[in-house]
Amino acid sequence: MAMSNQTDKRVFVQSDDCPIRDVVAQIGDKWSILILFSLVDGPDRFNSLKSRIEGISQRMLTQTLRDLERDGFVNRTVYPEVPVKVEYKLTELGKGLTKSVWGLVSWADTHHDDIRAARQHYDARKQ
Structure with missing residues (x-):
């Protein structure tokens, strides 16, 4: 992200150097935040995570856990x-991320009814 001197508006470059594209887009997918917050209370196993995150497929949980591990947010032991026992837990980086994202999660919980009402109002106007 860079600032333009002409307009003082942000410019979002298509580059690995753009933190929004490189980091935020990765954790802003459908499942990452849910997985991270599932690990806030301590380490957990794959099948336990799968049963606690309704709607996630085994393939998607596997891929998202790999991505979170690659980015340094989750440790796999x-x-x-x-049989082999595998546990996943937040790293210090992952704990820092969940603390940072907590405001957004809390805000979403508080304002969920307002957002749903706005969507219904919008959809009713479009019909």
């Missing part, structure tokens, strides 16, 4: 047991 494999225990040498039979």
Whole structure:
């Protein structure tokens, strides 16, 4: 993101250097925030996460956990047991992110009814 001297409006460049495109877009997908907040209370296992996040497929949970691990938000620990035990937990970076995003999550919870009413009002005008 850069500031333009001509208009003093933000310009969003298509580059890996743009933090919005590089970081925010990754965590702003349909599942990442739900997974991160599912891990706020402590480590959890794959099947437990899947049962707690309604509607997520096994494939999507696997891919999103890999993406969150790649970005440093989640640690994956494999225990040498039979059967193999795998746990996921937030890293310090992940904990910092959830603290930062908590305001948005709380705001969404508080204003959900208002947003739904606005959508209904909009949709009724468009019919």
